[in-house]
Amino acid sequence: MSKIRLTRDLLQDGYAPDELRRMQRDGRLVHVRRGAWAAADGSPAEVTAEVRHRLQLEAVAAQVQPGAVVSHGSAAVLHGLPVWPASIERVHLTRNRSTGAKRRRDVEVHGATLPTAHVAELDGLAVTTLPRTVADLARLLPFDQAVAAGDRAAAQDLDFGHLEDVLSTMEQWPGVRQARRVADFLDGRAETAGESVSRVRIGELGLPSPIPQYEVYDAEGTMIARVDFAWPDRRTIGEFDGRVKYGALLRPGQRPEDVVFAEKLREDALRDAGWQVVRWIWADLARPLLIQQRLLRAFARAGRPL
Secondary structure, eight states: OOOEEEHHHHHHTTOOHHHHHHHHHTTSEEEEETTEEEEOSSOGGGOOHHHHHHHHHHHHHHHSOTTOEEOHHHHHHHHTOOOOGGGGSSEEEEEESSSOOEEOSSEEEEEEOOOGGGEEEETTEEEEOHHHHHHHHHHHSOHHHHHHHHHHHHHTTOOHHHHHHHHHTTTTSTTHHHHHHHHHHOOTTOOSHHHHHHHHHHHHTTOOOOEEEEEEEOTTSOEEEEEEEEEGGGTEEEEEOOTHHHHHHOOTTOOHHHHHHHHHHHHHHHHHTTOEEEEEOHHHHTSHHHHHHHHHHHHHHTTOOO
């Protein structure tokens, strides 16, 4: 996608309203929001929710009065943090004031204390810093979603000292108690949002905490695999299978079935080395008792029940 073009500028350049609508039908323009357009580089199917939201926030930034800072879910998009669709239904902005919060169809303006130390610049936009963004998300999002965003931030070298400094300015703010729980739970070793949510579910179930990204070796000392989760004392491995996982592993010329076959060989090697392997997918995270039952059975098969 190219830069945002406002309708008034396009009209001044000689485009008629009917022509803009025709270019939209032809797929040459994307109508981002009222009064704002962007040139399309590919098919509409290639425009992800995050890409479209980024266009929306750039359009809003071009149309609002100065002083608004991109924040919350919108800041998460700019920082490359995972977000759920509900978090980016609107563009989120924060103004440095205690009143004046507004919610419109596609924009939500938050009024809150916003020191200059909590503001950075990304791609020409004023945006809350990574620690401030994590703190805002941790206060207001469901715990598991906040952990997913925070884990990614931790993997990006989130400064936990700065996060604590930000939280210390929010002592009387709604949700700060949860935000501190989120901060204590973060682990930058999680490689996907699904792994982060898995850690949350495992903790909620009262199961022992696993070791993330655990390296498994055979009897000769050769590494078999690095797995999502491991309980070494119970010889059990947990693997979260997200749909994007196999696609991300494809090398040039490789087919998805090749990756699936290689994954089967990998799992066979893990079992041959005496490990129990338990897998789950996104749908299972909504039914955590199923994961609990599978893990408990695996612990029992390994001769190390809880």
